[in-house]
Structure formats: structure tokens, C-alpha cells
Amino acid sequence: MNADGLQVEIVDGQITVTRPATNDTISYRKSADAPHLELAHSWIALGVTTPDVSEFRTQAFQVAVDKARELGWIV
Numbered sequence: 001m002n003a004d005g006l007q008v009e010i011v012d013g014q015i016t017v018t019r020p021a022t023n024d025t026i027s028y029r030k031s032a033d034a035p036h037l038e039l040a041h042s043w044i045a046l047g048v049t050t051p052d053v054s055e056f057r058t059q060a061f062q063v064a065v066d067k068a069r070e071l072g073w074i075v
Helices: 050-071
Strands: 007-011 014-018 025-030 037-043
Touching: 007 050, 014 037, 014 050, 025 050, 037 050
Parallel strands: none
Antiparallel strands: 007 014, 014 025, 025 037
16 A cells, blocks of 8 residues: 555556556556557546546556556666
């Protein structure tokens, strides 16, 4: 779990970020053609409000970038 309370794990070569106490997940993978991450999978439960979704997506992306840097996937 990171400082934002999100669970981060590497699954099948993808960085998967999960919101605690939910099934909401977003996964990113290293782009083969560019030095950045790309969205691989997104699952947000129905009924989650737009501000919550936007906040989770923003936090998940930053957490994934931090993990990718830690792993040496990106600079």
C-alpha cells in the first residue's frame, strides 16, 4: 500500500493499482515504442461518482509512474 492508501502490484508485466475496499483497478504497461506508460485496463464499479473516478485515475496514474520509475521502466 502506498501513501495514498492505494494497493500497487506488478501483475503479468503491468502495474496494477487498486482502490482499497473496492474492486476498482487501473493497470498500466510500459509502452513498447515510447518511454512512458499506457493504459492497459480500467475497471471502475458502476455508481462511482465522476469526481471520485477522476481523483482515483489521477492518483493511480501518479502511483504507477512512481512504481515504473522505481522499477527502471521509465526515467
